[in-house]
Amino acid sequence: MARVVVDVMPKPEILDPQGQAVANALPRLGFDGITAVRQGKHFELEVADDVDDATLAKIAETFLANPVIEDWTVRRVEA
Amino acid sequence: MRVGVITFPGTLDDVDAQRAVRYADGEAVPLWHGDHDLKGVDAVIVPGGFSYGDYLRCGAIARFAPVMQEVIEAANKGMPVLGICNGFQILAEAHLLPGALVRNHKLHFVCRDQWLKVENNTTAWTGRYDLGAEILVPLKSGEGGYQADEDTLKELEDDNRVVFRYVGDNPNGSRNNIAGISNARGNVVGLMPHPEHAIDALTGPTDDGLGVFLSLLDTVVNA
DSSP states (O other): OEEEEEEEEEOTTSOOHHHHHHHHHHHHTTOOOOOOOOOOEEEEEEEOTTOOHHHHHHHIIIIIOOTTTEEEEEEEEOO | OEEEEEEOTTBOSHHHHHHHHHHTTOEEEEEETTOSSOTTOSEEEEOOBOGGGGOSSTTTTGGGSHHHHHHHHHHHTTOOEEEETHHHHHHHHTTSSSSEEEOOTTOOOEEEEEEEEEOOOOSTTTTTSOTTOEEEEEEEESSOEEEOOHHHHHHHHHTTOEEEEEOSSOSSOOGGGEEEEEOTTSSEEEESSOGGGOSOTTTSSOSTTHHHHHHHHHHHHHO
16 A cells, blocks of 8 residues: 545636635734745545556546646655 | 436535426426436436535536436537536536636625626527526525636637626626636536526516526427
């Protein structure tokens, strides 16, 4: 078994109102110096050894992310 | 006219969609998300709600339901398909319509009666309306902001595929004030507002939405 991390982020040109709301809240909470926040999703998959990279990419592109509005990355990490 | 109305786990507006079909003298045929056939219907409505709890993304899981594989195949052959609200999100996730629906720009769930302008009255679902007619129907969604890249927006505008546009303040940050669009053929239409909630002045703000279902009647009868 391996652990695979898929990160999904809104594309830079897509408005991210949730990230903006977080960014706007930080100064009110006394945290200065944060100029921008973007909010995405982080998936951790426990994956059998025979699942290849192409399959993982297909999972990310067709299901975990919507490529119309989101970018994604897949990486294998130490469990 | 037999019109299928799909129910997924978490669908809310299937009953009103069925009622709207009956108001247009159609027979409403309930379709279950696990069904593998469309029971011989002439058209399909994918109604609003929160299919699969909106988990992952709105419509992302519903798009893979067994019944949707049948809907995608039928739509590509020309069957009229209407997606309302969550149904629009599902049709976008299924790539039957371009673009995507994202969180409203001000983050608030919007629930209000909304004026729309009919921008295209040549689709399977809008033939009864005068071009440029303004209709008042409920809008109730938290992720109704229509997004697409510049090329897609230009294509939609150039090919007259924006079917409904918001009148007045943009309620959710949709690009170009887009409330509803169609595919190139005009048989598949998706919109965020709810015409099925505005078919009788007793139960809605107007009966302006009934035209969508009467338009379908014309389409099916003339097919």
